Amino acid sequence: MAKLTVFLTSLDGGGAERSMVNLINGLVQQGITVDLILVKREGPFVPLVDPQVNMIDFGGKRLIASIGDLVNYLKREQPQALLSSLEDTNVVAIAAKHLARVATKVVVNVQNTVSQEFKHGTSLKKRLAPIMVRLFYPWSNAIVPVSQGVADDLIKLGLSPQLIQVIHNPVVTPEIAQKVNEPVTHPWFAPNQPPVIVGVGRLDKQKDFPTLIRALAKVRQQIPARLMILGEGSDRSSLEALVKQLDLTEAVALPGFVNNPYAYMAKASVFVLSSLYEGLPTVLIEAMAGGTPVVATNCPSGPWEILAGGKYGKLVEIGDIQGIAQAIIATLQQPLDSELLKQRAFEFSLEKSIEKYTQILQVN
Template sequence: MFKRLAIFVHSLYGGGAERAMLNLARGFSQQGIQVDLVLLRVEGNYLSQLPPEVKIVDLGGGRLWQCFPALVRYLQQEKPSVMLSTLDDTNIAALWARRLVGSKTRLVVNVQNTISQDAKNAKQLKTRFMPQLVRWFFPWADAVVPVSYGVAEDLMQIGVSKECIQIVPNPVVTPNVFQKAQEEVDHPWFSPNQPPVILGVGRLNRQKDFHTLIRAFALLRRQRPARLVILGEDEGEEAALRTLIQELNLTEDVDLPGFVSNPYAYMAKSAVFVLSSLFEGLPSVLIEAMAVGTPVIATNCQSGPLEILDNGKYGKLVDVGDASGLATAILETLKAPLDSDVLRQRGNEFSLERSLAQYSQVLEGADCGITI
């Protein structure tokens, strides 16, 4: 077993990748492994959840190129046994830093999203160019770990060799999820004898396509009483979403509370959870909602929902951008929800324990058996 693990990520703001790295850091530190959490910026909603055993390495708080020399120095001086990096630009930086140092640190890069889809929808030049950067530099990695088969297939289409890919789903379901799901929700719509609440969770950006969810909810409201809550911090879309809510006369029935530290309590008390994304990697929120027993619906986007829901066995799949289809799926699910125990069992297949075991093998250099 390796003795020292470095996990390299931008910060600990509230995204699925950051939450996955937080869970891995906690899990490996509980196994007695020294874990360094290497951050460009020591900030984010998840910082308070870090155990004291995890060492925070501050690279200076600037942009990635400004922090790059500090990353190089860290590898030179600290020489961790293995480094796990996540998210595309930090993956490229980690690969270059190790190459410049000539370090013997084993480097595993984690891929959370379908890079080609991200590039198509990006405004930033570096993101649009990322498939080419991945094709050039990912061969330098000791292993490439996508979070789903769909992400793995996307990587191979970009040009990453099949031989270096090992799929490991994110460590989504932890005991903490179930504990927090039992807490009360400080929101009047979750009181007894209220209309059912439809829930969406995710950053308010184009990828999550909450516009389609709001339009679907407007269609649903024509047929029955209901309410819609969308949790997540703003990434440029909140103003447009609020304008759409006003245009559709939904201000009394749609709420955008922003980021909440405990979304699991909202999930457990909602009638239906809906993922409306244009694209994903392995959407953690979909798994978390299932794990607490809430019926789920998802767009059949690339990638993740098809795998998680087993081709519709555990929740309805709807075409991307189809508001009418989404409204119909919500209505049908409200009328005939799947059994909560069945959903919980499926959600628990994406547990921290299973992910830690698979990651241990990859980080040690062994074949974890989930090759494509």
């Protein structure tokens, strides 16, 4: 039987990792043999991997140092296909395949707009991303961006359209349909409480939560709303300082990473994506799957595609505090029909994604 190998650095709590776990679990449930190689076997999504998946731990070494282990694995196992995600991991996967001199098909998944990572990134890895993409990605067998916006960005970087096939992330799963109905014990979600705005994501520059917090201050001039941001990250202390500075301590909660964000999103009055850039923002689709009205920045890329240019939720300019506040107020006053939002979310289902991945990986 054809074997698929998935290569990731870890299963930290990001949308990319969550999407890959959804895909892996869906594939093994279709009877496909999957090896999941992790450079570091860590992260909150590790327990969510289906027990049928053969999980291999490379021992926590640095990613670049794991290339020898991956070469040896490919020579020994010679899987039908090797799927990786995120730029530096993709580069290592492509290099290892060619060093191993095996026939394994290498497919790289691209979750973010690379040019925006270069523009906004502060780390050397993100600054070098466009160069590494141009040098290495043409040596893959296929490139799978998660949205048309990401695909267009790759083509602008000089990659061949013939190598590129857009496949949306497998966001809406049977598990989500179950988890949205689970209870949330936080007192803000009790009956007769003020409306709760929810944001979800890593607490870092990309998600631009300072703009969302400042927008809340403007919303509260008209509506006594509260804001809850689910996630953890390096910007926690600066966000907490901003909340204090704006005298919003009683109106903003930062509970950190939660195991079931879907229940919180489903019970929110409005979900807001305030990002500077994305690939295909999973959390936006997850919120819609729970029937929650949404507001999003029209960032590159994904929100425009998901919301069909504003049909399924309000789109605002990046960093526009007043615009986000007005969109939140308008959405609170006149929310879209929840069933309409759920139907749109199901366009990004696990079934549709699996069908396309099995074709491109040739493992069905």
